[in-house]
Amino acid sequence: MEKAQIGRPREFDAEEALQKAMVVFWEQGYEGASLADLTERMGISRKSMYAAFGNKEELFRKALQRYSEGTVSYAVEALQAETAREVAETFLGGSVRANTRPGCPVGCLGVQGALAVGEAGRVARDILTEWRNGGQGLLRDRFERAVEEGDLPAGADPDLISRYVMTIANGMAVQAAGGASREDLQRVADAALRSWPPA
Amino acid sequence: MEKAQIGRPREFDAEEALQKAMVVFWEQGYEGASLADLTERMGISRKSMYAAFGNKEELFRKALQRYSEGTVSYAVEALQAETAREVAETFLGGSVRANTRPGCPVGCLGVQGALAVGEAGRVARDILTEWRNGGQGLLRDRFERAVEEGDLPAGADPDLISRYVMTIANGMAVQAAGGASREDLQRVADAALRSWPPA
DNA sequence: GCACTTCTGCACTGATCGGTGCGGAAGGGT
DNA sequence: ACCCTTCCGCACCGATCAGTGCAGAAGTGC
Numbered sequence A, B: 001m002e003k004a005q006i007g008r009p010r011e012f013d014a015e016e017a018l019q020k021a022m023v024v025f026w027e028q029g030y031e032g033a034s035l036a037d038l039t040e041r042m043g044i045s046r047k048s049m050y051a052a053f054g055n056k057e058e059l060f061r062k063a064l065q066r067y068s069e070g071t072v073s074y075a076v077e078a079l080q081a082e083t084a085r086e087v088a089e090t091f092l093g094g095s096v097r098a099n100t101r102p103g104c105p106v107g108c109l110g111v112q113g114a115l116a117v118g119e120a121g122r123v124a125r126d127i128l129t130e131w132r133n134g135g136q137g138l139l140r141d142r143f144e145r146a147v148e149e150g151d152l153p154a155g156a157d158p159d160l161i162s163r164y165v166m167t168i169a170n171g172m173a174v175q176a177a178g179g180a181s182r183e184d185l186q187r188v189a190d191a192a193l194r195s196w197p198p199a
Numbered sequence C: 001g002c003a004c005t006t007c008t009g010c011a012c013t014g015a016t017c018g019g020t021g022c023g024g025a026a027g028g029g030t
Numbered sequence D: 001a002c003c004c005t006t007c008c009g010c011a012c013c014g015a016t017c018a019g020t021g022c023a024g025a026a027g028t029g030c
Helices: A014-032 A035-042 A046-053 A056-069 A074-079 A084-099 A119-148 A158-177 A182-192 B014-032 B035-042 B046-053 B056-069 B074-079 B084-099 B119-148 B158-177 B182-192
Strands: none
Touching (some): A014 A046, A014 A119, A084 A119, B014 B056, B035 B056, B056 B119, B074 B084, B074 B119, B084 B119, B084 B158
16 A cells, blocks of 8 residues: 555545545445446546455555544544443443434445345455454453453453443444434443443 | 246245345355355256346345345334333344354345455345345334333434434344354343443 | 556456256157 | 247346556656
């Protein structure tokens, strides 16, 4: 993705193009986003896309990375919260907003990008599965620390709690894809955190 | 789908073929399931498939109907439970099992069949959205009745409660698609119902 | 100004997409 | 035995899929 110093410099903004590609993957999924759709929305030719990003799979990978650093940046913020409860609140609140951001597709790229796919999308599906499991692992680590710090009761199960929180987030993504409003989702998030810890 | 009385009768079992098609849609999604995949697994020719089911979209519709009546039959059972809490318990417990049934694809056809799709899958996506919202509506109606019967407190919000329960079910479907075990999911379902009503 | 490198648009690749026309085979009603 | 209907396998349809070769244009360093 680095451009060489010599020769004609590229005319388009790679970051901007990647952002557009991310949106297309987000709203149409990996399989549903054709090269024609992608390059048209990115405003560049097929050739430029391949030169800058490699291929469709690499483009997807980079789009997901941008999604992580941009849209889902609330997650790292959540992990730094003071208490386990605040971690969960910040994480779910951030999910609610990310799933219903005006001007962006509804739902979550990491969920709807490639949940069930044919042969061609298998790599993308595995990338997203690992992405979701990775995020859940970070939550688990944070809750483990909370148990050690006495912030969560000694008998609490960080694995279960992280899975519980992530299940709510995943479910809200599906709800958003089905048309749920930001207020609808926030009420669900509040309900899910009414008893804490959940187990 | 009815066959005429006159002429050569079809050689394959339509119900059996539909079951196979349902599995393919379930594990690969609408867009990811090609006609070649489908007819190969159904064990019939393209021509027979079109004659018996119409087209890919109609096949999907009928596969979803079969899914509703078979795999998701626990839902109607859940709606008939005595109390609102038992409704939720039965519904989520049934989801847990349906999402992790040995010999079947993991996850839920209604969630992963067509969540984010390109132009070609838009109808399938809308069918599934309506399917999920319809199920949620049935839950809401049941919880409304529970409020009238005093089974749920007078201030309880059936819309929120049904959305809450469905969000958990949706989230568990995503978790299952990512490899969560039946035990993992059942613990999440238990945690989600630890406080009832949820709001 | 020259040489070098890379960019870009167009046309094209083989493969696959969903869907169909055709002709032969095969069963049921009379 | 006849006819009529339907089934079914094959080849084929135009369209689209992801990915590429080519050739001309254009910017940079000397």
